[in-house]
Amino acid sequence: KQEVTQIPAALSVPEGENLVLNCSFTDSAIYNLQWFRQDPGKGLTSLLLIQSSQREQTSGRLNASLDKSSGRSTLYIAASQPGDSATYLCAVLTGTASKLTFGTGTRLQVTL
Amino acid sequence: DGGITQSPKYLFRKEGQNVTLSCEQNLNHDAMYWYRQDPGQGLRLIYYSQIVNDFQKGDIAEGYSVSREKKESFPLTVTSAQKNPTAFYLCASSVTESSEAFFGQGTRLTVV
Numbered sequence: 369k370q371e372v373t374q375i376p377a378a379l380s381v382p383e384g385e386n387l388v389l390n391c392s393f394t395d396s397a398i399y400n401l402q403w404f405r406q407d408p409g410k411g412l413t414s415l416l417l418i419q420s421s422q423r424e425q426t427s428g429r430l431n432a433s434l435d436k437s438s439g440r441s442t443l444y445i446a447a448s449q450p451g452d453s454a455t456y457l458c459a460v461l462t463g464t465a466s467k468l469t470f471g472t473g474t475r476l477q478v479t480l
Numbered sequence: 481d482g483g484i485t486q487s488p489k490y491l492f493r494k495e496g497q498n499v500t501l502s503c504e505q506n507l508n509h510d511a512m513y514w515y516r517q518d519p520g521q522g523l524r525l526i527y528y529s530q531i532v533n534d535f536q537k538g539d540i541a542e543g544y545s546v547s548r549e550k551k552e553s554f555p556l557t558v559t560s561a562q563k564n565p566t567a568f569y570l571c572a573s574s575v576t577e578s579s580e581a582f583f584g585q586g587t588r589l590t591v592v
Contacts, residue, residue: 399578400580402580402581404583409586410585411570411583411585412572412583414581414582417580457522457523461578467525467528467538467577468581470515470522470524472520472521472522
């Protein structure tokens with residue numbers, strides 16, 4: 369059974385700092401990995417999708433990497449801003465059930 | 481504007497009542513999903529549908545029912561058999577079951 373872990377559970381950084389969020393998964397037989405952002409009381413916004421054959425994806429200040437063999441992904445946020453404050457979730461799509469398995473998220477606060 | 485619309489945003493249910501949560505998408509996606517989110521837990525899959533008139537149980541289907549009569553619509557009924565229905569419910573869709581998932585803004589269900 370696929371399990372997804374996100375560390376740390378919460379993180380507070382000053383504005384302008386670069387930061388890394390971590391995601392690990394137990395079953396490396398994945399189709400893809402997706403990073404989402406969730407604001408309080410809202411739905412999920414898709415940030416980046418990495419296919420199993422890819423090593424990384426970039427969108428603006430965000431860069432996500434995938435090391436399938438070691439079961440790890442990182443989300444790098446450059447030059448953080450207060451508007452980046454949210455919960456970040458990673459999810460992996462595992463083959464047999466065609467479903468996403470989610471981590472419990474990292475709650476990020478960027479302070480002025 | 482393309483997207484996923486969930487309604488209502490807030491829903492209150494009395495003990496013993498069935499309630500139905502609406503999810504509509506105009507993205508022409510084949511696959512649709514229902515997730516439940518509880519504090520401190522990752523999202524858990526309730527039901528998913530890969531095509532019209534077909535759906536499968538997820539990890540926590542007991543006490544829930546769905547239908548998929550139209551491509552655009554995937555309503556979720558929370559029945560009286562669901563003992564702990566208070567949660568945040570999220571609907572998602574994707575082009576296929578292995579492509580990027582997009583989420584609605586959620587429905588918060590509270591038992592009163």
